[in-house]
Amino acid sequence: MKVPARFAALALALAVSAGAAEIGQPAPDFTLVDHEGKTVKLAELKGKIVVLEWTNPQCPFVKRHVAAATVNKLVDRYAGKNVVFFAVNSSHMQDRAFSAEAKSAANLTYPILVDQEGLVGKLYGARTTPHMFVIDTEGKLAYDGAIDDDQEGKTGAAARNYVAEAVDSLLAGVPVRQGKTKPYGCSVKYKT
Amino acid sequence: MGRPPSPLPPLVVALALAAGSARAAGGATPAPEPTAPPARGAMVADVARVEPGGTARIGVLIRMDPGWHVYWVNPGDAGLPTRLELTLPAGATAGALAWPLPHRYEEPGGIVAFGYSDAVLLARPVAVPPDARPGSRIEVGIEARWLVCRERCLEGGYQGRAYLPVGPRREVNREAFARFGGPLPGTPVPGAGPFTVEAAPAGSGERAVTLAWREPPGAVEVFPYPGDEYEVRVEALEQAGARTTLRLAIESYGATPGEVPVLVVSQDPQGRRQGFVLGIPPPDRVR
Numbered sequence: 001m002k003v004p005a006r007f008a009a010l011a012l013a014l015a016v017s018a019g020a021a022e023i024g025q026p027a028p029d030f031t032l033v034d035h036e037g038k039t040v041k042l043a044e045l046k047g048k049i050v051v052l053e054w055t056n057p058q059c060p061f062v063k064r065h066v067a068a069a070t071v072n073k074l075v076d077r078y079a080g081k082n083v084v085f086f087a088v089n090s091s092h093m094q095d096r097a098f099s100a101e102a103k104s105a106a107n108l109t110y111p112i113l114v115d116q117e118g119l120v121g122k123l124y125g126a127r128t129t130p131h132m133f134v135i136d137t138e139g140k141l142a143y144d145g146a147i148d149d150d151q152e153g154k155t156g157a158a159a160r161n162y163v164a165e166a167v168d169s170l171l172a173g174v175p176v177r178q179g180k181t182k183p184y185g186c187s188v189k190y191k192t
Numbered sequence: 193m194g195r196p197p198s199p200l201p202p203l204v205v206a207l208a209l210a211a212g213s214a215r216a217a218g219g220a221t222p223a224p225e226p227t228a229p230p231a232r233g234a235m236v237a238d239v240a241r242v243e244p245g246g247t248a249r250i251g252v253l254i255r256m257d258p259g260w261h262v263y264w265v266n267p268g269d270a271g272l273p274t275r276l277e278l279t280l281p282a283g284a285t286a287g288a289l290a291w292p293l294p295h296r297y298e299e300p301g302g303i304v305a306f307g308y309s310d311a312v313l314l315a316r317p318v319a320v321p322p323d324a325r326p327g328s329r330i331e332v333g334i335e336a337r338w339l340v341c342r343e344r345c346l347e348g349g350y351q352g353r354a355y356l357p358v359g360p361r362r363e364v365n366r367e368a369f370a371r372f373g374g375p376l377p378g379t380p381v382p383g384a385g386p387f388t389v390e391a392a393p394a395g396s397g398e399r400a401v402t403l404a405w406r407e408p409p410g411a412v413e414v415f416p417y418p419g420d421e422y423e424v425r426v427e428a429l430e431q432a433g434a435r436t437t438l439r440l441a442i443e444s445y446g447a448t449p450g451e452v453p454v455l456v457v458s459q460d461p462q463g464r465r466q467g468f469v470l471g472i473p474p475p476d477r478v479r
Contacts, residue, residue, distance in 0.1 A: 092300075093343070118301060122301060127270055186341065186344075187269065187345075191300055
């Protein structure tokens with residue numbers, strides 16, 4: 001007996017869950033302008049380890065990490081080791097001027113790339129702020145997930161930092177043990 | 193999802209309250225934020241007096257401005273589960289947080305949130321020791337923390353202290369608990385539940401089952417419970433009359449999970465919801 005089915009599949013085509021970033025596969029290329037108007041193209045960064053941090057300066061999780069200088073400390077840790085850091089802001093209501101002001105107020109030691117249309121965020125499947133991606137020197141995605149294991153902010157500096165673990169492994173030439181974790185944070189504020 | 197406006201019933205009858213404080217941290221940023229916290233907590237109990245050896249449900253009623261939501265035990269793709277902790281004297285124990293059936297919110301970009309809007313009452317059952325002295329008071333510390341979001345997210349919370357007299361049981365706030373503290377999920381009795389579960393074909397990294405309902409259920413939603421080392425996404429929910437086919441995508445960050453618990457919620461044409469906890473077994477174990 002045939003019964004017409006009301007198919008309630010979730011709209012995946014435009015959704016973050018259909019993001020193209022897979023561990024071990026080439027990370028999606030992008031060209032974005034940073035908070036100062038300088039163009040950054042991922043393909044030109046081959047040969048470096050690239051760390052991307054999806055951000056929203058108004059999000060309490062991001063604010064907590066800004067106060068703790070979590071990513072600034074990583075920038076220091078890997079200085080001179082051919083590792084580059086970028087924040088990516090896909091919040092639809094925050095323009096380049098906002099990101100420039102926020103970077104200065106937060107004393108970030110790395111640029112913020114402006115992705116107001118949200119296209120790069122969706123390419124990567126970025127869903128939280130922060131949501132971290134680590135790309136190896138060949139341009140392949142090596143880590144996708146949470147910045148650390150301390151969602152509630154209880155362990156602070158003693159938290160297990162998944163980004164540091166991934167970058168350390170890449171620098172040592174050994175496989176990244178934890179390639180994916182569940183990211184935590186506020187939802188990325190896409191336009192559509 | 194909208195409730196008809198009506199005055200809330202009187203809360204916290206006859207509980208002596210210490211000053212509670214609602215914390216909402218926004219921080220100084222260039223963009224404007226709400227001038228008043230969009231979510232406000234108030235402590236609440238289902239008894240004004242509890243008998244020795246009895247149980248009191250104690251917690252917080254969170255009221256929110258329109259469009260804002262706080263999160264369920266599994267917040268979904270982002271967010272933070274709401275927390276409720278009780279501090280009790282020796283001999284009294286608090287049980288698990290009773291989560292009313294959540295709602296599903298889809299944000300731009302297809303980001304899915306599970307939680308509550310307008311108002312929600314979260315409480316824990318407190319077991320009072322059988323040797324509690326009639327005429328004495330049980331001191332309960334109540335602390336709730338949440339993330340409340342609309343187009344931006346703010347942290348918030350409630351802290352309070354309640355003094356619950358011991359004596360002949362007197363129940364209060366029945367309407368508040370019924371309206372905002374429920375419905376609560378039920379666990380189907382095997383052989384007597386609202387549906388039977390059948391295997392359905394599934395691809396790798398997926399689980400699928402078909403629920404054959406005793407009676408056509410109306411609208412059905414599925415909410416996965418959180419896992420320590422895995423994440424569940426509802427990929428498809430097909431409904432045909434009294435049969436619901438459910439396909440889940442399982443992302444494992446560690447060991448492959450055994451049974452994956454989900455909450456199946458049905459809503460009748462009058463809008464009444466019922467929820468049932470169901471464990472989805474691995475494909476080789478579905479009979």
